[in-house]
Structure formats: structure tokens, C-alpha cells
Amino acid sequence: MNTVSKSMYVKQQIVKLIEQGVYNAGEQLPSEIQMAKRFHVSRETFRDAIKMLEAEGRLLVKHGVGTFVIDPLPPIASNLERLSGSGEMIRLAGLTESESLISLANSPCPDEVAVKLGIRSGEEATVLQRIRNANGEPVMLSVNYLPVSVVGDLFDRVPFSGSLLHFVENHLSVKIVKADTEITVPLHIDRNCQQLLLHPQTTVLLLKQVHYDELNRPLFYSLDYMRNDIFSFHIRRSR
Amino acid sequence: MNTVSKSMYVKQQIVKLIEQGVYNAGEQLPSEIQMAKRFHVSRETFRDAIKMLEAEGRLLVKHGVGTFVIDPLPPIASNLERLSGSGEMIRLAGLTESESLISLANSPCPDEVAVKLGIRSGEEATVLQRIRNANGEPVMLSVNYLPVSVVGDLFDRVPFSGSLLHFVENHLSVKIVKADTEITVPLHIDRNCQQLLLHPQTTVLLLKQVHYDELNRPLFYSLDYMRNDIFSFHIRRSR
DNA sequence: CAGTGGTCTAGACCACCGC
DNA sequence: CGGTGGTCTAGACCACTGC
Numbered sequence: 001m002n003t004v005s006k007s008m009y010v011k012q013q014i015v016k017l018i019e020q021g022v023y024n025a026g027e028q029l030p031s032e033i034q035m036a037k038r039f040h041v042s043r044e045t046f047r048d049a050i051k052m053l054e055a056e057g058r059l060l061v062k063h064g065v066g067t068f069v070i071d072p073l074p075p076i077a078s079n080l081e082r083l084s085g086s087g088e089m090i091r092l093a094g095l096t097e098s099e100s101l102i103s104l105a106n107s108p109c110p111d112e113v114a115v116k117l118g119i120r121s122g123e124e125a126t127v128l129q130r131i132r133n134a135n136g137e138p139v140m141l142s143v144n145y146l147p148v149s150v151v152g153d154l155f156d157r158v159p160f161s162g163s164l165l166h167f168v169e170n171h172l173s174v175k176i177v178k179a180d181t182e183i184t185v186p187l188h189i190d191r192n193c194q195q196l197l198l199h200p201q202t203t204v205l206l207l208k209q210v211h212y213d214e215l216n217r218p219l220f221y222s223l224d225y226m227r228n229d230i231f232s233f234h235i236r237r238s239r
Numbered sequence: 240m241n242t243v244s245k246s247m248y249v250k251q252q253i254v255k256l257i258e259q260g261v262y263n264a265g266e267q268l269p270s271e272i273q274m275a276k277r278f279h280v281s282r283e284t285f286r287d288a289i290k291m292l293e294a295e296g297r298l299l300v301k302h303g304v305g306t307f308v309i310d311p312l313p314p315i316a317s318n319l320e321r322l323s324g325s326g327e328m329i330r331l332a333g334l335t336e337s338e339s340l341i342s343l344a345n346s347p348c349p350d351e352v353a354v355k356l357g358i359r360s361g362e363e364a365t366v367l368q369r370i371r372n373a374n375g376e377p378v379m380l381s382v383n384y385l386p387v388s389v390v391g392d393l394f395d396r397v398p399f400s401g402s403l404l405h406f407v408e409n410h411l412s413v414k415i416v417k418a419d420t421e422i423t424v425p426l427h428i429d430r431n432c433q434q435l436l437l438h439p440q441t442t443v444l445l446l447k448q449v450h451y452d453e454l455n456r457p458l459f460y461s462l463d464y465m466r467n468d469i470f471s472f473h474i475r476r477s478r
Numbered sequence: 479c480a481g482t483g484g485t486c487t488a489g490a491c492c493a494c495c496g497c
Numbered sequence: 498c499g500g501t502g503g504t505c506t507a508g509a510c511c512a513c514t515g516c
């Protein structure tokens with residue numbers, strides 16, 4: 001059984017009440033003390049539920065005033081804040097990945113990459129390059145730099161397939177939980193970029209990403225060229 | 240006096256201990272009960288401090304195991320997650336805004352904009368267009384759509400100057416706290432984009448943003464064309 | 479001032495992990 | 498099993514807001 005915490009249960013009940021129109025956007029909720037009694041929980045437990053809903057942007061809490069229902073914002077289409085692998089992003093875009101052309105070799109790390117991975121410049125890395133197709137057209141090109149100090153001879157021992165994230169996680173027993181991403185527009189001179197520019201309405205976005213494990217150790221570096229006529233990129237910003 | 244909460248104080252103390260090398264990356268902290276006693280606070284208060292540091296990515300908490308110090312990730316250069324006005328972004332890039340060419344007029348809202356603002360297509364809006372210069376060159380071009388149903392005749396009554404966010408906040412007594420942002424690469428045919436493409440190494444990124452107030456009501460829509468050789472855009476993603 | 483949310487407490491019990 | 502973090506409680510007091 002997957003028991004849910006009390007605060008989680010209360011949270012869901014509040015959402016239901018809002019959706020049923022018991023409390024409407026703009027209206028004030030009864031005080032925390034009253035609500036806690038009504039749900040037969042302690043005030044702190046009720047407050048935990050409130051905090052979650054506030055973080056999700058469904059309630060507005062004003063100190064000394066009250067707690068108010070607000071309209072939920074539309075869900076974000078393809079949210080950049082959530083880390084996902086290339087394959088997942090393709091599926092999220094509603095496409096079926098049909099082929100993945102691969103080149104795989106070891107070579108010294110370029111300076112820019114070495115700096116971001118915190119390793120010596122020129123240190124050996126396994127470079128994995130892939131082109132992803134959908135509907136018979138290239139939609140994405142990615143280059144991954146995996147330092148040998150991290151992956152060892154993994155790619156010699158085990159044939160690579162599927163998701164790089166899962167491959168690395170399963171065979172190195174690490175979890176990749178964070179990434180620092182720089183969003184850029186590549187130059188037209190960029191060879192990698194050019195391979196995606198088949199149509200006049202196509203533009204390409206380049207994500208430069210450092211992937212970290214649970215202990216914030218940089219694991220590998222990625223360049224992801226993605227067609228902007230295929231993929232979309234959204235963020236919810238706040239002050 | 241700006242008194243800080245106990246949990247905040249404890250949090251800062253823990254950071255100090257880490258920075259002083261009392262606890263190093265990878266090491267386990269003493270149990271919550273011990274630490275709470277040591278700081279003369281209740282366990283819950285200590286846990287509040289822990290939660291903050293976990294959210295900041297400085298501690299890793301494992302249920303049933305312990306709490307561990309991890310290396311802090313480098314601070315994010317110009318973080319897209321934090322909402323800031325155009326002027327602020329220019330200052331963040333280390334530039335001094337020198338001039339702002341403006342056009343200001345009312346016109347019916349284009350369909351795409353109306354949809355995102357949740358208003359009738361063709362509804363009247365004040366359209367504000369600006370080019371920002373730095374070092375004698377254009378670095379950014381922005382177009383803002385402010386529905387008349389929101390701003391009324393504000394722009395007739397009060398001369399516009401400075402930050403649009405502040406202008407709107409001060410004169411309409413609302414707070415702009417969130418924005419949904421789509422990150423795109425404009426086509427080269429785009430007239431607005433072309434005005435920024437003066438150098439061959441210049442590329443341009445286009446942010447399409449809906450700005451919301453505290454109650455999640457859409458206030459206005461923005462198109463921000465920004466030179467990628469001047470501005471950089473970063474996000475920290477997580478699973 | 480009265481009423482709201484924000485912080486803190488001491489103690490209890492539960493859920494998870496490694497040995 | 499013992500030790501860790503996760504949840505919950507009842508009650509106290511503080512900080513903020515609006516009237």
C-alpha cells in the first residue's frame with residue numbers, strides 16, 4: 001500500500017474543494033486554526049498542506065491577512081526546469097525516434113569542456129555523437145563528453161544503447177539529478193548546426209549542459225542542438 | 240532591527256562550519272537530535288535549517304541513513320528562473336544602458352497575443368516598442384502588449400519612463416511576480432531580429448513572455464529580442 | 479485592538495536503512 | 498535490531514495587517 005501523509009491528503013482535499021467551487025479564485029480561506037480543526041489535524045500539518053499549494057501557485061498566503069485562492073496557471077508545455085534526457089524530450093514533443101546515428105571515440109577534452117567538468121585541460125574523454133531522426137528527418141544532434149576518469153572503459157565493455165542517462169546510471173551506479181544548462185543560439189558556421197538546417201523555417205537552439213550526480217560532482221558535458229520548429233522550451237520565472 | 244529567525248541563524252552557522260572545514264564534502268553530519276541539542280534549538284527548528292540547505296543543494300539528506308555535506312555548485316551566471324526586467328538584465332550583463340528608442344501606440348491585439356493573455360482576439364492594447372543600446376550599439380529590442388482593459392489610459396495620463404515592471408506596479412498597484420517564458424530562436428526574416436544583426440558573430444534569442452500578478456492574472460505580453468553575444472541565459476535543471 | 483499567519487517547542491510515533 | 502530521518506501533535510508566543 002502506498003500510504004500518503006496526512007498533509008498530502010489534506011492538500012488534495014483542498015484542491016478538490018477548490019475544483020468543486022466551494023472556494024473560488026480570489027476568495028479567502030477560513031483561518032488555519034479553523035481549517036485544522038475541520039480536517040482533524042494539527043495546525044502545523046494543515047500548514048504543510050498550505051505550503052505545498054502555495055509553492056504550486058494555487059494559494060496566496062499573506063501574513064497577518066489571510067490565505068487566498070488564486071487561479072491556477074496553465075501547465076507548462078515542455079518545462080526546461082525538469083531535467084530529462086534527449087530521448088524523453090523527443091517523446092515529449094510527440095515524436096517517435098526512428099534512428100540514432102552514432103560515432104564513438106576517445107579524444108582529449110577541449111578546454112571549454114574541461115573547465116566546466118573541473119578536470120585538466122586535454123584530459124582524455126569518451127566522445128559520443130548522435131543524430132536523432134523523426135519522420136525521416138534529423139531533429140536533434142548531440143555531442144557528449146564523458147571523462148575517462150569517470151566512465152573508465154565502460155564503453156568498451158558494454159555496448160551502448162538507449163538513453164545515455166540510464167546507461168550511465170545503471171553501469172556506474174550513480175544518479176544524475178541536476179544539470180546546469182546554458183541556452184544559446186549557435187552560429188550558422190557551426191558544422192553541427194548545419195546538419196539540422198534543411199528547411200528555411202528551421203532555426204536551431206543549442207543547449208550546453210553539465211550533468212551532476214547527487215553529490216554535485218560533474219559527470220559529463222553535453223551539446224544538444226535541437227530544432228526549434230520541432231521542440232519548444234518553456235520556463236516559469238518568479239521573483 | 241532585522242531579526243533573523245532561529246532556523247535561519249542555524250542555517251548560517253552550518254554554512255560557516257562547512258566553510259571552515261569542520262564538515263567537508265562527502266562527510267556525514269551528526270544526527271538531527273544531537274545537532275539540535277548542540278544548537279540549543281528543537282529538532283524541528285534544526286530540520287528547517289536543513290531543509291533550506293538541501294533546497295540550495297548544499298546538503299544531501301537520506302532517509303534512514305543520514306545527512307551529508309556536498310560540494311556547492313557554482314552560482315548560476317544569469318539565471319533565467321529569476322524574473323527580472325529588461326533593464327535589470329542589461330545591468331546584469333555588465334552594460335550601461337545608454338538610450339532607449341520608443342514607439343508607443345494603441346492597436347488591436349494579434350491573435351497569438353490575445354490567446355496568451357486570455358482576452359478577446361482583436362481587443363485593443365497599448366503596444367510599447369523599445370530598442371536598448373549599450374556601447375553605442377543596439378543590444379536588445381522589446382515589444383510589449385498591454386491590454387487597455389488592464390492599463391486603461393495610463394500611458395496618456397502619465398509619461399512612461401524607466402522600467403516597465405516598476406511603471407506598471409507603481410501606477411496600477413499590482414505586483415508582477417511570475418512570468419511564463421518561451422525561449423525561441425527567431426527567423427532571419429523577422430524584422431525585429433534583423434535590427435540587432437549587425438555583426439557576423441551575432442545571434443539573437445527571442446523570449447516570449449506572459450507576465451502575471453500575484454493572483455495569476457495575465458497582465459501583459461512581451462517579445463524580447465536579445466543578442467546572444469551580449470547576454471547569456473542559464474538554468475539549473477533537476478529531476 | 480482583534481485576527482491573521484510565522485516561528486518554535488518537547489515529545490511521540492512511524493518509515494527506512496544497514497548490520 | 499538500533500540508529501537515522503519523516504511526520505504529527507497541542508500548545509505557546511511573536512509579527513504583521515486592517516480597522
